[in-house]
Amino acid sequence: NSKKSLAGKTVLITAGPTYEAIDPVRFIGNHSSGKMGYSLAEEAAKRGAKVILISGPSSLKTTNENIDIHRITSANEMYEKVFEFYRTSDIAIASAAVADYAPKVAATEKIKKNDDTLTIELVKNPDILKAMGEQKTHQILAGFALETNNEEENAKAKLEKKNLDLIILNSLRDEGAGFKNDTNKIKIFTRTEKLEFGLKSKEDVAKDILDCIENQILK
């Protein structure tokens, strides 16, 4: 894209999983590789944006010098980092798979294998995207919904509840969609429209998402 359609814009993107420590060797995590978020970061940078990429643990690297990458581990760390940059961002896209719960305490020593059962108490993590929706001033705010059932209904509920401008739905019921794959299959819901796309590379999915966001800005 040589038209630099996002020149002068700051785009905040979250990517990857979060890891919630159980003890010094174990954590609660998920299958996110970061590919979807890193593809969005690369595409936004190609379009001339200044990109702030806040990434959970991922083996991926960025290639564009317009991407400032900030690596964090837990949901609480992601929350802190997001709100360092949110106010001055024009567009924010939450593609991270954030753990909803974390161990109440992380053991300081490795937990020993003693009893037949082990119970770990979990406490709710902050909902980062919901807080972004509550503190929205001028930003275009986009979230993801990763669903396994009642997909459209759940996605539309998240659009409302988190005060988003658009939500990108991907379903684990679609082959080649969601985690780890180099491909994804999405639907985008704005306040007024529903857009459906076929299975494509995450690079091309990122283009569709940013095209949709650019259209929202023009409105």
Ligand code: PMT
């Ligand atoms: O990284 P990849 O392997 O490429 O996989 C991409 C992906 C499947 C992770 C991505 O496409 C995706 O769907 N990301 C969102 C995953 C998710 O956690 O969805 P959710 O429906 O549980 O959450 C809804 C939204 O709220 C998301 O934008 C999420 O970032 C945000 N959220 C959720 C919980 C929380 N505590 N804080 C949040 O900000």
